[in-house]
Amino acid sequence: MHSLTIHPARLQGVINVPTSKSLAHRAIICAALAKGESVITNISMSKDIEATIGAMRALGATIITQGTTLYINGNDTFKEDHVTINCNESGSTLRFMVPVALRNKRQVHFTGGGKLGQRPLDVFYDIFDKQGIAYKHKEGVLDLFIEGQLTSGTFAVPGDISSQFITGLLFVLPLLEGDSKIVVTSPLQSKAYIDLTLDMLERFGIVIDHEDQVFHIRGSQQYKAHDYEVEGDFSQAANFLVAGAIGNDVTIGNLNLDSKQGDRAAITLLEKMGAQMKETPAGIKMMPSPLQCISLDASQCPDIIPVIAVACALAQGTSQIMNAKRLRIKECDRLAATVEVLKACGVDVIELEDAMIIRGTDLFRGARLQTYNDHRMAMMEAIMATRSVGDLILDDASCVAKSYPNFFEHYALLGGSCDEC
Ligand SMILES: O=C(O)C1=C[C@@H](OP(=O)(O)O)[C@@H](O)[C@H](O)C1
């Protein structure tokens, strides 16, 4: 474990953020479910994406990596009947792969690290119980054995634990014999991620009908090979968009403003707080602006909330971040962690079960901070350092490898100042 000391410094320059992790997971899975070769370009490698590549290879898909391009051939996918899948710490990989791996009868062993074994999977266990699929798991660590096969039918799934369960089912149900229906039994949160799934499925030739919270899935469909270029990641861009709004001068060179990514909300939220977005020939930036407090709903864009909380902490007035309970079931309890970090840096924050209330201040004070082995927390803390009066000492910054391995290189290129200890 290496601690990292970040000295206060303003950021300035142009950066290309990694390409979308969510879109990359989906493109890799769809391509590996299609017969023939698909070429997926502009992949940003990270621990999470490595996990999904490894998972589809374990099932039999051929995936050749050349720089940022993946050549994926699904002709032999599903040929293996005893499979071990290491998900690293990726919730997406786990919840997408559990149903996919059960496309036909096999034994699958899921492993993973960090807090992944503590993140909810009960939605799948309920389905296994109903369908007679055998499974054995341990408390607290990911060590899950499953044996069986998923059959088509009606799946009642809550919408307020994780949309990833629904995405996982949407990948596999079109391949099963017989039609299926997914009925989402409580208001769907993280809905934009389902839209990303439906969009990617359509590109690969899969048709899903849906109205409100019900998805109708025709069985015996076939994925068709398709070439796809992954666009810039708005969840990562959010760090630098907030950096801009709080006084830095960072332009992001690779964002698609027409993107369907839900974390594009970072721009609209910052605009509501009074920041102005500027489009320049080099890319997009948020202009340093006096920020006003905001009352916002975290349920549709959970991943950007820690860094949006940084903007709230530097806004005039008291901000409320509501419907934030699901932040507690990410790589760490991000609701508690965000509150703890802001408090350590001198901010007046209140943690509620489902919300946080943040009273704006002018500057952060220096502090020793945990990163909670959570990439989003480490990156949020680095952005805070740009408006801090003393050093921020992060206990371990290596967790950024989950989604953005070269985050601190980019940070330094922009003028950020850190020493590894
Ligand atoms: O489908 C996806 O790509 C994701 C869905 C979201 O999870 P929830 O649906 O659990 O909010 C998000 O937090 C995660 O980082 C990626």
Ligand SMILES: C=C(OP(=O)(O)O)C(=O)O
């Ligand atoms: C929560 C995240 O990812 P996952 O659920 O895939 O682990 C994330 O990237 O912030």
